[in-house]
Amino acid sequence: MAQRVARNSLLSAIASGATMLASAGTMIIAARTLGVEGTGIVTLSLWLVTMAVTIAGLGLPTTVTRYVAEAGDAARQRALARRFFRPTLGAALCLLALAGSAAAALATGRVDVIWSALAPETLGARIEIWLILGLTGAAQILGQYHLGVLRGQQDFRAIAALTLAGFGVQMVATLVGALAFGIAGALAGCALGALPAALAAARAALDPRGRAEPPSDALVTRMRRFALYTWAGSVMSAFVWARIEIYFLQRSEGYEAVGLFTAGLTLASLATQGPLLLTGALLPHFANAHARGAGDRVREAYASATRLIAFLVFPAGLGLAAIMPVVMPLVFGESFRPAVPVASLLVAVAAIGATSAVGTHLVNALERSDFVFYSSLCGAVLALTAGFTLVPAFGLIGAGAARALIQLAMVGAGLWFITRRLGCPAPFRDLGKLFVAASLAALAARSCLHLIPGPLALLAALPAAALVYGICVRRLHALTAADRDRLRGALSLLPGPLGLCGRPVLLLIRN
Template structure:
C-alpha cells in the first residue's frame, strides 16, 4: 500500500474523526444539559433524520464516491469534474422536492400532529419550529454526505479535514448553548448549524459545465439506483431502527439509554473505521487501471490492519465501560452499561465489513448490497416487532448484534465465493485472540479497583498485554508493517521514534525471517 494511500488515510481519519467527535461531544452536552426523556427526544429526531436522508440522497453520494476516482484513475479527470456537477444538481433537485412534499404533508395533517410524530409524542410549544428544523437537518445531512464523498473521490482529504474541523467547533458550541437555553429545539438547531459549512460547499459544486456522455450517465444512474435501494434498506439495519420500537413500547427513557450505548459504540470504532475513507478511492482507481492483483492485496491488507486496530479498541472499551459511561454521561445513565458492553464488543466486526462494502462498490456490484440490505431490513423489522416489545433495552442490543452478524456473514461469503477475493481468516483470528487477552487484563484492573481512577491503569495494562500478544501471535505481513511505518512518518520526531520501536517489537519475527526491507 502506497505512501499516498497512508497520507490519505490519515487525512480521511482526521475528517471523519471531527465528524464523529462532533456527534459524541454533542450527545454528552445534551445528556448533561437536558433530562433523560429530553435526551431521548433529541436522539429520536436525529435517528429520523438519518433514516430520511438516504431517501433524499438517491444513491448519488455512493455514485460520486465510486465513479470520480474510477474516472481519475483512467485519466478522465475533466469528465469526473462534469459528473460531480451533474450529480450535485440532481441532489439539489431531490432535496427541494423532498422539502416541498414535506411542507405539503404538514399543511395537510397540521404542524402539531407532525411535531408529535417527529418527537415521539413529546412535542411541546412551537411545533412548526421543530418541523422546519427536521427538514433542514434532513437536507443538510444529504448535502453533507455528498460533499465528503465527492472530496474523498477527488483525493482532497485535506479540504475535507478542514471543513469537518470547523463544523465540529460550530456544532458542539451551538448544541451546548442551544440545549441550555432552548431545550430540545435549541439542541436540534445546533446540529443543523454544524451542517451549514458542508452544505454551502455542496451548493458551490453545482456551478459550471456538466456535460456527461449518455452511456456513462446511464451507467452512473443504474449504479446510484441500486445504491439508493441499498442505502434505504441498510438504514433499517445500521441506523438505529431499534429506537423506533423502544419509543413505541418502552418510552423515551429506553431510547435515551440505547442512544448513549450507541454513542459510545460509535466512539470506539470511529478511529479505525475512519482510516477506511481512502479504501474505496484506492480500489476504484485500481479498478479503473484494471489492477486486479493490486485490489486483492489492498483488500487483504486493509482487513488485517483494521482488525489490528479495532479489535483491541472495541474489546478494551467494553472492559472499561462500567466506569467510563457514568463518568461521561452521569449516574442516571448507568442502566445503559450492559447494552453498551454488548454493542461495543461486537462492533469490531461491523468495521471489517466496511472494507468488503468498499470492494463491492468498486466492482460495481451494488446490486448485491441492495439484495443483502433488503434481507437484513426484513430481519430487523421482524425481530423488532417480536423481541424488543418483550425484552426492551437488552432485546434491542441483542437484535442489533444478531442482524449485523448476519449481514457481515453474507458480505464475507459474497466477497470470497463470488468475487474470488481471499479473506485473511488466520490473521484475523490471531488478532482477535490478542485483543481478548488485552480486554481481560483491562477488565481485571477495573474490577480490582472498582473506581473511575482504575481506567488509566486498565488502559495501560490492556495496551501492554496487546503488544506482547501481537509479538507472540505475529499476525501482520511485511506490507502491513511498511504501511504502519508510513502512517507514523508525519508525527513529531519523538513520536516517530516511539512508533518505530513499537512496530519493530510486534513484527520482530518477520524481521528475523528477512521479510522486511533493510
C-alpha cells in the same frame, strides 16, 4: 502510490473523525444538559433526519465518488459532478418542502399525530422542530453529495477543512442552543453544523469550470444503475445499521430507553469508528486499481487493510466493553449506569462488524452494489421482525441482542460473497489471532477494575491491556512484515507528538 494512499487515508480520517466526534459530542451534550429522556428525543429526531437523508440522497454521494475517481482529468470530473447535482438539489428542496408542510399542518392543528410519536412538547415547539429538521436534512443532502465529489477527486484536504469547520460550529451551537432553548436549540446546533459543506456544494455548482462536455450516455446509464442499487441498498442498510431499534424502543419502553440505548451506541461508535476513518480513501483507490486491471493489487490491499483495521478495532471494542462499568457513568453521568450491559454488548459486536468496512468499499469499487442491496434487504426484514418481537418482549437488552445478531449475520454474508464470488480471500486465520489477542487484553483490563475501585482503575487498565495486546500480537505473528511497514508509514505522517506515541506500538509488535 502507497504514500499517497496513506496521506489521503490520514486526511480522510481527520475529516471522518470530525464527523464522528460531532455526532458523539452532540449526544454527550444532550445527556449532560437535557437528561436521559431529552437525549432520547434528540436521538429519535436525528434518526428521522438520517433516514430521510438516506432516502432522498438517491445513492448519489457514493456513486459520484466511484465514477469521478475513474473519470481522469479535472474537467471531466467537474462535468460528471455537475451532471448529478440537479437531482440532488431537487431532493433537498423536496425534503425541505415536506418538513415545511408538516409544520404548517401542525400549526393549523390538523396533523398533530405527525409529531406525537416523537416529542412531548408544546405545539409551537413542535413546529419549530419540524422546520429545524427539514433544514438539517436539506443541508446534509447537499453536503454529503459535495463530499462524495471531493472523495472521487481525492481532494481530502478540502474534505478535512469542511468537516472540521462543521464540527466546530456544531459543538458550540449545540451547547449554546441546548442551554438556552433545550431540545430545539440542540437540534438547531446540528443544522448549523451541516452548513459549511452545503454552502461549498452550492459554490461548486455555480463554478463556470463545470460547464465542460457532459459525460456519455453509456456512462450515465452505468452510473444510474449503480446509483439505483446503491440507493436501495442504503435504504435497506439503514434498517440494520442506522439505529432502527430506537423507534421500537420508544414505542414499547419510552424515551428513557432510547436515551440509554443511544449512550451505548455512541460509545460503540467512539471505540470502533476511529480506525475505520482510515478507510475513507479505499473506495477511489480500489476503483482506480480495478479500472487498470490490477486484480492482484486489489486482493492484496483488501487483505492487508482488513488485518490492519482488525488490529485496531478489536482491542478498542473488546477493551471498552471490559471497562464499561467505569466509562459509562464517567462520560454520560450516573443516571446512565443502567445502560452498561447493553453498551458492553454493542461495543463488543461493533468491533467484529467494523472489519467489514473494507469489504464494503471493495464491493462498491467492483460495481457490485447489487449485493449490498439484496443482503441489506434480508437484514432489513430481520431488523423489522426483531423490532416487533424481541424489543417489546425484552426491552433494552432485546434491542441490543437483535442488533448484535443481525449485524453478525450481515458481516458473515459479506465475507462469504467477497471470498467466494469476488475471489478476494479474507485473512480469517490472522483475524482469529487478533481476536484472541484482543480478548486477553480485555481480560487484563477487566481484572484491574476488580483490583482498583472507581475511575482510578483506568490508569492501570489501559496500560495493562495495551501491553498484553502488543505481546500477544507479537507472539502470535498476527501481522505480516508488509502490515508493519504500512503502520510505520502511517505513523510517519502523523504530527510529532502523535507519531511518538505510536512508536511503542511498533516496538511491541515487531517480530
